[in-house]
Amino acid sequence: MANYFNTLSLREQLAQLGKCEFMDPAAFSDGVSVLKGKKLVVIGCGSQGLNQGLNLRDSGLDVSYTLRDSAIKEQRQSWKNATDNGFTVGTYAELIPTADLVLNLTPDKQHTAVVTEVVPLMKKNACLAYSHGFNIVEEGMQIRDDITVIMVAPKCPGTEVREEYKRGFGVPTLIAVHEKNDPQGQGLAIAKAYAAGTGGHKAGVLMSSFIAEVKSDLMGEQTILCGMLQTGSLLCFDKMVAQGIAPGYASKLVQYGWETVTEALKYGGVTNMLDRLSNPAKIKAFDLAAELKDIMRPLYHKHMDDIMSGAFSSGMMQDWANDDVSLLGWRKETGESAFENATNTDEEIKEQEYFDHGILMVAMVKAGVELAYETMTAAGIKAESAYYESLHETPLIANTIARKKLFEMNSTISDTAEYGCYLYNHACLPLLADFMAGMNTDVIGHGLSLQDTGVDNQRLIEVNAALRSHSVEIIGQTLRGYMSAMKKIV
Amino acid sequence: MDTICVQQCTAKFNADFSLDAITWNIEPGQCWVILGANGSGKSALGALLAGEGEIQSGSLTGLPGRVSIVSLEAQAKLIQAERDKDDSDITDVVFAGTLVEEMLEESCVDPALLAKLVQRFNLTPLLTRSFRHLSTGETRKLMLVQALASHPELLILDEPFEGLDVRAVEILRECLVEQNRSTALLLILNRFDEIPDFVTHMALLHQGALVQQIAANDPPAVAQLAQLLHLQTSDIRIPEMETDVNVAALAPDQPLVEIRNARIAYGDNLVFEHLNWRIEPGQHWQLSGPNGSGKTCLLNLITGDNPQCYNNDIFVFGYQRGQGESIWDIKQHIGYVSSGLQWDYRVSVSVLNVILSGFYDSIGLYQTASDRQQEIARQWLGLLGMSQRAGASFQQLSFGDQRLLLIARAMVKHPPLLILDEPCLGLDDMNRQLVLALIEKVCAETDTTVVYVNHHATDRIEGIDHYLALDQRS
Numbered sequence: 001m002a003n004y005f006n007t008l009s010l011r012e013q014l015a016q017l018g019k020c021e022f023m024d025p026a027a028f029s030d031g032v033s034v035l036k037g038k039k040l041v042v043i044g045c046g047s048q049g050l051n052q053g054l055n056l057r058d059s060g061l062d063v064s065y066t067l068r069d070s071a072i073k074e075q076r077q078s079w080k081n082a083t084d085n086g087f088t089v090g091t092y093a094e095l096i097p098t099a100d101l102v103l104n105l106t107p108d109k110q111h112t113a114v115v116t117e118v119v120p121l122m123k124k125n126a127c128l129a130y131s132h133g134f135n136i137v138e139e140g141m142q143i144r145d146d147i148t149v150i151m152v153a154p155k156c157p158g159t160e161v162r163e164e165y166k167r168g169f170g171v172p173t174l175i176a177v178h179e180k181n182d183p184q185g186q187g188l189a190i191a192k193a194y195a196a197g198t199g200g201h202k203a204g205v206l207m208s209s210f211i212a213e214v215k216s217d218l219m220g221e222q223t224i225l226c227g228m229l230q231t232g233s234l235l236c237f238d239k240m241v242a243q244g245i246a247p248g249y250a251s252k253l254v255q256y257g258w259e260t261v262t263e264a265l266k267y268g269g270v271t272n273m274l275d276r277l278s279n280p281a282k283i284k285a286f287d288l289a290a291e292l293k294d295i296m297r298p299l300y301h302k303h304m305d306d307i308m309s310g311a312f313s314s315g316m317m318q319d320w321a322n323d324d325v326s327l328l329g330w331r332k333e334t335g336e337s338a339f340e341n342a343t344n345t346d347e348e349i350k351e352q353e354y355f356d357h358g359i360l361m362v363a364m365v366k367a368g369v370e371l372a373y374e375t376m377t378a379a380g381i382k383a384e385s386a387y388y389e390s391l392h393e394t395p396l397i398a399n400t401i402a403r404k405k406l407f408e409m410n411s412t413i414s415d416t417a418e419y420g421c422y423l424y425n426h427a428c429l430p431l432l433a434d435f436m437a438g439m440n441t442d443v444i445g446h447g448l449s450l451q452d453t454g455v456d457n458q459r460l461i462e463v464n465a466a467l468r469s470h471s472v473e474i475i476g477q478t479l480r481g482y483m484s485a486m487k488k489i490v
Numbered sequence: 491m492d493t494i495c496v497q498q499c500t501a502k503f504n505a506d507f508s509l510d511a512i513t514w515n516i517e518p519g520q521c522w523v524i525l526g527a528n529g530s531g532k533s534a535l536g537a538l539l540a541g542e543g544e545i546q547s548g549s550l551t552g553l554p555g556r557v558s559i560v561s562l563e564a565q566a567k568l569i570q571a572e573r574d575k576d577d578s579d580i581t582d583v584v585f586a587g588t589l590v591e592e593m594l595e596e597s598c599v600d601p602a603l604l605a606k607l608v609q610r611f612n613l614t615p616l617l618t619r620s621f622r623h624l625s626t627g628e629t630r631k632l633m634l635v636q637a638l639a640s641h642p643e644l645l646i647l648d649e650p651f652e653g654l655d656v657r658a659v660e661i662l663r664e665c666l667v668e669q670n671r672s673t674a675l676l677l678i679l680n681r682f683d684e685i686p687d688f689v690t691h692m693a694l695l696h697q698g699a700l701v702q703q704i705a706a707n708d709p710p711a712v713a714q715l716a717q718l719l720h721l722q723t724s725d726i727r728i729p730e731m732e733t734d735v736n737v738a739a740l741a742p743d744q745p746l747v748e749i750r751n752a753r754i755a756y757g758d759n760l761v762f763e764h765l766n767w768r769i770e771p772g773q774h775w776q777l778s779g780p781n782g783s784g785k786t787c788l789l790n791l792i793t794g795d796n797p798q799c800y801n802n803d804i805f806v807f808g809y810q811r812g813q814g815e816s817i818w819d820i821k822q823h824i825g826y827v828s829s830g831l832q833w834d835y836r837v838s839v840s841v842l843n844v845i846l847s848g849f850y851d852s853i854g855l856y857q858t859a860s861d862r863q864q865e866i867a868r869q870w871l872g873l874l875g876m877s878q879r880a881g882a883s884f885q886q887l888s889f890g891d892q893r894l895l896l897i898a899r900a901m902v903k904h905p906p907l908l909i910l911d912e913p914c915l916g917l918d919d920m921n922r923q924l925v926l927a928l929i930e931k932v933c934a935e936t937d938t939t940v941v942y943v944n945h946h947a948t949d950r951i952e953g954i955d956h957y958l959a960l961d962q963r964s
Contacts, residue, residue, distance in 0.1 A: 036814055054797060058817035084756050085797035166795075167837065168818075168852025202856060 001112075001140040003310040005211055013380075016211035019176075020382035022482060027192065028201035032059050034186075034193040041066050041099035043092075043114060045078035047158030048131060049105035052198050054085060055165040059197040064088040066095040096121035101190065103129045109320055109415045111135035119144055125183070127190050132217065133210035134416060136178055138313035149181035150191040151210055154200055155388060156396070165199035172388070173200030176208045204482050206384060216381045218307045220372055220389030222420025223300055225397045226413060228368035229258055230334070230406055230421055231428040235436050236361060237339035240445040247338070248345030250445065253354065255344065255405055257361050258398035260354035266395040269476040270366050271467045276355045277362065279455040281448055286463045288363035288443065293371055295435055299427055300371040303420070304379050316419045327415070330422035335407040353447075360444040369394060373472040383475040391472055392479075491518045491643040491674060492552040494539065499548035503534050510698040511548065512538075516644070521666075521675040523685050523706075525719050526695035532678045533561060535695060536646045539676065540564075554643030554674075560633045561648030561678075565626075568633065572621055587620035590632060597636050604639040610661055611635055627653045638665055645669065648678040682716050694719065694923075701923050717875040718924045728931050729869035731904035732849065732862055737822050740807055745770050746823075746907050746939055747792055748805040754787050754798050761787050767958060771906065774933055774940045774953050779960030785943050786828065788960065789909055792941075794820045807906065821851040825900030825938070828911035832889075832896055841887070841895060842880040845870050848899035870898040873928075897925060904936055911943045926951060 005013060040063045042053045049065070057063040065082040069091050072079055082089045096102060096118055106114050112135060115128070122128065127148040135141045136149065143149050154161045156171035164171050173195045177187030188207075195205050233254050240250035264273040274282050306312040319326045334340060355362065369391045376386035400409040410418045442448050467473070494516040502508045509531050516522060526532045537543060538550065540559040572588060590613070598604045608614055611631050616624065624632065630653050637645060647666075651659050666675065667688050679685060685692070685706075694702035694715055702718070704711040740746070746769045753763035761784040769775060779785050790796035791804055794817045804811040807823040825848065837854035839847070845867040846859045859867070871877045874894050884892060897913055910929065914922040932938050933953035942951055 032816075057797075057800060058794065060814045060816040060819070062814075080757065086799070086801040087797075166834070167854055168847075168850060169854065169856050 001142070003313070004137050004140040005215070005308075006310055007140070013211070016209045017215060017380040018382055019207070019209040019212050020385040021207050022384060022479070023205045023207050025201065025204075028196050028205070030189075030193070030196075032056075032061055032193045032197045034189045035061050035101065035197065038062065038100035039098050040064070040101045040103060041095045042103045042105055043067075043118065044104070044106035045081045046105070046107075048154075048161070049078075049103070049158075050081045050085065051158035051162035052103070052105065052131075052154070053082075053087065054162055055199055056194070056197040057087075058165070059199075061197055064090065064095055066090055066092050068092075092118055092121055097123055099123070099126055101127045101129060101194070103131075103194075105131055107415060108132055108134045112139055112141060115141055115143070119147065122147060127186070128181075129191075129194060130210075132414070133176070133178075133214040134218075134313070136210050137214040138310065139317070143178075143181050145181070146183055147181055148183065148187045148190065149178035150187045150194070151176040151178070151213060152191055152194045152198070152200070153213060154198060155392070161198060164203065168202075170199030170201065170203040172204045172206070172392075173198065174206045174208050174213055174388070176210050176213055178210050204479075206388070208385060212381060212385050215307055215379075216376055216385040216389040218312065218416060218420060219304055219376055219381075220393060221413065221417035222312075222424050223303055223375075224365075224368035224372040224390050225393055226409070226417050226421035227424025227428065228364060229394075229397055229401060230410075231425045231432070232361060232364040232368075233258070233339055233401065233406060234337055234425075234429065235432060236358075236364075236444050237342070239436055239439055240441065241338065243441045243445060245441060245445040246345065247342045249347065249349075251339060251342035252344040252347075252349055253357060253445065254339060254361070256349065256402050257354045257358045258365070259395070259402035260351055261358060261362050261365060262395040262398040264355075265365065265369070265391060269391065269473045269480075270369060270470065271473055273362060273365065274467055276352070277359065278356070278448070278450075278453050279460055280450055280453055281356065281359050283455060283459060283463050284443060284448065285359045285363040285366065286467070288360060289366040289370070291435065292363060292367035292432075295431060296367060296371060296428065297375075299424070299431060300375045302427075303424065304375045308379060312420065312423075313416075316416065319419065320415075327419050327422065330426075331407070331410055331418070334410055334422075337406070340405055340407055356447040357445055359442075359447065360439060363443075365394065370470060370472060377471070383471060384479065387472060387475045387479055391476055491554040493517050494552040494554075494644065494674070495549070496538075497549045497551075499538070499545060499550050501534075501538050501543035501545045503537070503543050507531065507534065508546070508698055509534055509538060509543065512700050513548075514693070514700055514703065516674050516676070518643075518674055519672070520691055521677070521689050522691045522693060523677045523679055523689045524693050524695060525679060525682065525715070527719075530695040531698040532695050533563060533648050534698075535700075536561060536648045536676060536678050537563065539644065540646055556640060556642045557644045557646065558637035558640050558642035559646040559648065560630075560637050560650055561646070562652070563648070565629055565633060569622075569629070587622040589617070590619055590621055590624070591617040593621055593632065594636060594639075597640055599640055603641075604635070607635045607639055607665070610665070611658065627655065627658070630654060631658060634662060634665075638669065642673055644674045644676065646676045646678070649680065650677065651679075651684055682719055696923055696927075718927075727873075728901070728904075728935055729866050729873065731936075732860075732866060738808075740771070740823070740906055742771060744808060745805070746807060749788075749791060750803040750805075752788070752791060752802045752804070754784060754791070754796065754802075762960065765960075769907070769939065769941065771939055772937075773956050774951070775942065775956040775958060776951070776954045777941060777943045777958050777960070783960035785960055786830065786911055789826075789828070789911055789941070789943070792907075793824055793826055793909065818851060823906045824851075825903065825905035825908040826911075827893075827896050827900045827909070827913050829915055830911075832892060835884070835892070835896065839884050840880065841876060841882045841884055842867055842871065844884050844895045845898050845902055848902040866902060870902055874898060894924065897928060901928075901932060901938070904938055906937070906939060907941065908932060908938045909941045909943075913942075914944065 040056060040061055042049050042065050045065050053063045065087050067078055067089060079089060102122060104114060115135060124146050128143060130151045131153045133151055153174045154171045161171050175191040175195050177191060195201055237250050237254050241247050261273055264276050274285055277285055372390040373386045377383055400412060496512050496514040499512045500508060500510055524532050524535055536559060540557055594604060613631060613635060616628060650662060663686055689706050692704050692706055692715060693700055702715060704715060749767045752765040754761040777785055787796055791799045791802060792806055800812045806820055809815040835853050839854050843855040846863055847855045849863050850857055871880055900908060914925050930952050933940055942954060
């Protein structure tokens, strides 16, 4: 199978990368009616599979689950998940031939095997849905011509997809149609009904393409989301301990610091995150971020280039074929890091203290978000996609670190994210060695100990203007505006 | 005077009214105010201490020798007694009536004090008047002076401020302040704002039972009592329902719910099986059973919150479940409160919007509510005594206030079926009374059918006459 993206002309590549628009809620006025009375069969009953299925059924659709024979015979967790929730469970051979819509919600790594097995069983003119386009775009999976191929990707973990639905809301969702497989021109209608069935239409739907989704998703997850936070965690912890700060404090500051500072990011973008600092600290963070961006820019470019060329995915697939030797080795290494094994102090760290003592962490988040966003948009990805795959998702990963530190964070994210995270981490640690040598506890651990918090007016005006005029802030304000206009909870 | 001890005392006053298992201690020097709605038994309680009523069980001990009572009932008796003295119908001699001064002297134990009080209440001009020619307010004053001058050990004043002019109210208050050091004082009041500040304790009666006893120096308890009294005494009206709603009317001849041979199990763990339940419109049900018997599971089969509703035979509001209806088609007919809902209600939302979310069956508010809906929601806040907190954050409220709001949220759309799964769980006595009062109103005054789940036998709801008990799972 050849990398699908690489088979396209530059013109087609750019057209596909540049697809991403926020859909008018009126486009969902038909709700789920296109799928009413149709048979939906979900492959896989993990968190996304189960929770999407629960929502779709509660929206009045006919949902059942198909699992591997062995999972049924051994009554594995996936089988229990489905049967405890009152779903019909059957083998591929039993259920796939009856399906009008097959929802492939298995992990990326299994896609080739699953899809290869399932497609021959699918009835003519049925529809196959993905929630991530890696298999189609990077692995170049070819699907039978009569089959419609769509993507519906809720931009939140499965449990949240369910919780928001039960509240009467939903989570932001990305949909796409694989144009090569849209024989009846029904793809968009089916994708919209599927999104409405999960409640996504209430929180906002982005119409994108398989290619834009894959390329932006890979870039975001391996750089700012997982890579930068992992690298930053290790560097900041080691620095603090080397400077004599108690490991328990250093560990806690890092583990919960990302979550706290990116919470500010979620509400008001990079601007608000920096606005949480004192004026001298804000200017300091701004300057550090500028320095970090200069140092790391080539690394972000390399990641984007490797993703675009397919070098990243082919390298990763080689590791898959090699029993994940590299991935598992890196995972083990993460588990053995000093940060991972430090025990947190019981001492309380106040919310504001995470900002005041974590100026460098704030700078790292700013640098990572902006670099990932700038690199994506420079590569032809639309601002909306770039925003969602960088700034929007950073708090989600930060939350995982707050709950589980790095080892578990890596185990819970997708295989592609984890592999990319390690690649980034191994390149970024040495890249920042000199920079880190110049850092001190005033920017990480203790904070600025100023008698006088005065700043130069002219400089502060420059910094504020630069923060607020960045393109990720402008698109962010628009998209967050859509969200809060829909989510009228005051 | 000793402590007056009322122990589990049930006393009958007439065929229709009894005081129910009253337990209460009054210490010398305490000043109690008894509050309650009309008909709650306040006056009967005062009369009980003045020796009225027929004690059927329990005990009343420690009553002092000198008890004085001023009440409308005592006033009526006094007037009747004076009438009885009039024999003019048989003697044909015009009865001049007892003079006020004669009456006062009759009961007086302390002439000096009496003289002082007469002056203070400005009764001097009335002394030579006939009692029967006194106005209601003047009669009242006379009785008060009589009572105060008799050195009572227990003084019971039932609505003493009623019918007094402003000046007289002031004088009475002053006298009571002086009195209460040596006397146990019991004030029976209808209005919360009449409570004098020297009151040391407050009690609340509801349907013949003493449901609250609090110290007056406990401001949170006093605030709650005020809220509850407000609910019980104000002319409670369940706010109207929204007209022009898009919800299809239910067929009146169909059951609201019919569950046939239901079974819920998790793996090998059976919760219940062979369960049948049919709820007709207007049939109010109480559901009970020990912990783990599956009460909430059963209710969630109706609401659709238990996923196993899809592989059971369930007919609700005209839908056979699992045939293409959405969960919102079901929920639009249900108002629902449970602890689970309260735990789930974790969104950042204002007090008013919590009630509004009941129109949309959502947790949080995601639609723009109409002016009419806002108006109805504000009426509910008024009913709960929470109008001032419309904009407050739901998460900042006490557990009990949150629960009250969620109950209002469940009722706001006048749902055909109102499911209250242990609505009083975790509520203090005060809030429990408040919630029960609301539910009774709903049962009595609206078309809503109520399903009520509880453990506490004392939380009885008037109007519920169907019972379903689940057994402990085997």
